[in-house]
Amino acid sequence: MKLATWNVNSLGVRLPQVLDWLAAHQPDVLCLQETKLTDDKFPHTELSSAGYQVQWFGQKTYNGVALISRSAATEIVKNIPGLDDPQARVIAGTVEGVRVIGAYIPNGQDVESDKFIYKLRWLTALREWLATELAAHPKLVLMGDYNIAPEDRDVHDPVLWAGQVLCTPEERAHFKALIALGLSDAFRLFEQPPKSWSWWDYRNLAFRKNQGLRIDHILVSDSLRAKVTACVIDKPTRKNERPSDHAPVLVDLDPG
DNA sequence: ATGTCACCTGGTAGGTGA
Numbered sequence: 001m002k003l004a005t006w007n008v009n010s011l012g013v014r015l016p017q018v019l020d021w022l023a024a025h026q027p028d029v030l031c032l033q034e035t036k037l038t039d040d041k042f043p044h045t046e047l048s049s050a051g052y053q054v055q056w057f058g059q060k061t062y063n064g065v066a067l068i069s070r071s072a073a074t075e076i077v078k079n080i081p082g083l084d085d086p087q088a089r090v091i092a093g094t095v096e097g098v099r100v101i102g103a104y105i106p107n108g109q110d111v112e113s114d115k116f117i118y119k120l121r122w123l124t125a126l127r128e129w130l131a132t133e134l135a136a137h138p139k140l141v142l143m144g145d146y147n148i149a150p151e152d153r154d155v156h157d158p159v160l161w162a163g164q165v166l167c168t169p170e171e172r173a174h175f176k177a178l179i180a181l182g183l184s185d186a187f188r189l190f191e192q193p194p195k196s197w198s199w200w201d202y203r204n205l206a207f208r209k210n211q212g213l214r215i216d217h218i219l220v221s222d223s224l225r226a227k228v229t230a231c232v233i234d235k236p237t238r239k240n241e242r243p244s245d246h247a248p249v250l251v252d253l254d255p256g
Numbered sequence: 257a258t259g260t261c262a263c264c265t266g267g268t269a270g271g272t273g274a
Binding site: 009010012013034036060061062107109115147160201202203204205206242244245 | 257258259260261262263264272273274
C-alpha cells in the first residue's frame with residue numbers, strides 16, 4: 001500500500017500536475033493540503049475520472065484539504081472534533097483498514113504573532129484527538145504539512161533558523177509529543193541522503209541552492225511501523241514547470 | 257537578506273499569507 005502527502009499550494013493551479021502525478025506513481029492514498037478551493041469548486045469529476053475516490057474539505061482562499069484514495073474512505077471526519085476552528089485543515093478517513101489523517105498544521109507566521117498561539121493550541125487539540133483515534137484505530141497514519149522541522153538536520157541552515165517559526169523548541173516539543181503517542185517518523189526509519197528537504201521557499205532561488213526544510217511528514221503508528229518498507233521525498237516533482245513550493249512525500253506499507 | 261507565488265479586492269496596484 002502506497003500513501004503520499006503533498007501540499008499543492010492551490011489545487012486550482014496544480015490539478016494537471018496532480019493528475020499526472022497520480023498516473024505516474026499510482027498511490028493508494030494521496031492527501032492534499034492547501035487546495036484553496038471552496039467545496040463547490042473542488043474538481044472531483046477530474047479525479048474520479050482518473051480512477052480515484054475523493055473526499056474534500058475546503059474554504060475560500062486559504063487552507064483546504066483532500067483525501068484521494070483508490071478504494072472508498074469511510075468514517076470521514078473533517079477538522080478536529082471539539083475544536084472550534086474556522087479553518088479547513090484536517091480530513092480523515094479509513095482506507096483498507098488503515099486510519100488515514102491528512103493535516104495542514106498552521107504555519108504560525110512568526111513567534112510574535114497571534115497565529116503562533118493558534119498553532120500551539122491547534123497542536124494540543126490535535127494531540128488530544130489523536131490519542132482517542134489511536135485507541136480506536138491502532139493502524140493509523142498521520143501525514144501532511146506539519147510546518148515543523150523536527151530537528152536541526154531537517155534545516156538547511158540551523159543557525160539562521162534557530163528560534164524562528166517552524167524551528168522553535170515549542171513546535172519541536174509538540175512534534176515529539178505526537179511521536180510519544182506511539183508514532184514514528186517514517187522518513188527516519190531509513191537511511192536518507194543528507195540535506196533532504198520537503199519545502200523550498202519560492203524566494204531567493206532557494207530550490208536551486210537547495211535551501212529548504214523538511215516540514216512535510218508521514219507518521220505511522222506502532223502497529224504499522226514494522227510494515228513500512230520505504231519512505232521518500234519526491235524531489236523531482238519540485239522541478240516541475242510552475243511547481244508547488246512543496247515536494248510530495250511517500251511511504252510504502254507491506255500489505256497484510 | 258529577501259532574486260516568489262497565489263489569492264483577494266477592486267484594479268489598471270496593493271495587501272495578505274506562506
